[in-house]
Amino acid sequence: MAQTPHTIGNPLSWAAQRLSAAGAHVSAATRELGTDHAHTPRRVRTMAMSDISESLRAGWEDFKACRSDVLFIVLIYPVMGLLLMGMAFHQALLPLIFPMAAGFALLGPMAAVGLYEMSRRREMGLEASWRDAFAVLSSPAFGAMLVMGLYLIALFCAWMLTAHFIHQVTMGPAQYESFGAFLDQVFGTPGGWWMILLGCGVGFVFALAALAVSVISFPLLLHRHVGAPVAVMTSVRVLRKNPKVVLSWGALVAVLLVLGSLPLLLGLMLVLPLLGHASWHFYRRAVA
Template identity: 30%
Template sequence: MHTPSPPLPATSPSRATPGVRTIALTQPMHWVILAWRDMARCGWISFAHGLVLALVGAVILAVAHDRFWLLAGALSGFLVVAPALATSLYALSRALERGEKADIGVVLKTWLNWQNNHINKWGNDYWCLVQFGALLALAGTGWVLTSAALITLLAPVPITTPLAFIQHVVLARDGFLFELWLALGGVLAAPIFASTAVAMPLLLDRRVTLMQAVLTSWRAVLANPMPMAFWAALIMGFTLLGLGSALLGLIAVMPMLGHASWHAYRDLVDVSALPERDALAKDAR
């Protein structure tokens, strides 16, 4: 007689493949509405995330204000790692969904002790969020260097101001630097968006491996090409709005996009067969 294999312990990543749902084209607008509701319920703690990110952007501006060849890549590279920086926003939306308190305690637990029931603190499962954040940081750094190299090597004159960038790169009649810059940025942005669309909330919420989370994110994007393209356009539009308002708009835009990303994950991925990361802690209560 065949003896069934024992179930995986709660501290092991699940081998189950998360299901992916299809959504309507306009569903991303619903995520934005839900995000604003979450921000209203969380209050200052949500806007504090946006303030921190806006201050980071201000530091980038201060360091590279007269080096626009570096500034263009640094700001866009900073946005590459934004999904990792928004992790505690996902946790706040999850707490609201569960009817729990969404306060500073949730934020501190997310960043300092996000798996307090995890036995093995040295395994890949425990550090998957950190690993993913490091990969995003590496991708962002790569883009900063690539962008700076393109502009400094191929621009006809030194690019030190936004006006010089517009005049000699964007509006240049002879040359293809701006088109090349956009094309390379798109080559980087498309796979990063596909890899991060739901991966970070999934890693936070369920006990899956980093590879499972990334593949699930790709499957969700490929199963919903038009709605996810619309979502990417909304992210770009809101981000440009935040940057174009002297970074002040980022105080509201960044937490809104973070909360909305949680609701995107909940709509796109069926996690009913996956164990929760903090299941043991919840049972203990």
């Protein structure tokens, strides 16, 4: 008797199914945070600058093989675009457009967990597609990744509040008639330049905090199930042992995100999946 072929719907319906199934794993995933093996330290490797280019090369190969651009086109790119467009038409929120765009980099490690899974499967010689990106929802490390994700979300919210405070201090409670008028005030007044300088300086501190605790945390959680505390400590140790390489990696990520955002965010359809896959290979070169 012939079996009815199994079909899979569009990415959104598939994601909904995986999210629903993940509910059964939450309690077990949370217990993962306190297990004994979660406290086992990982060995950190000494890295070279060539590891950055090799990670990007391997990430590009994963990108071509997995076509993970579908995941970001369907889920992330429209959400980011709609949020930014909505803010652009809301005069009271004009000063937060750039902080929000820059702040998305803080959430990048969390948003890319599905891409790490796809790269992990390819490394093991298994078939990988966008559907496999949602396997992280049933991972034993899902609870620990939730904890890390909440930390990054809190960091993002703190950055947005800080950016708003900086604008209030330097520019005052100003109202702008248009986006062009806002840019004139930013680049044509002393207060605007103070806002740029303070914003970039404080933003660097937030970016460094996010980089230190998450540069390899999410891939490590997915790969080794070590628990959130060990993942964070290992990430910090990677930065301390390889400051030049890790800071260069962070700077490269920031530059690529800016370049990808310039043509109406269209470049992010390429940049985000590439960086997500490359981050997995960067982790593999950083931790034994």
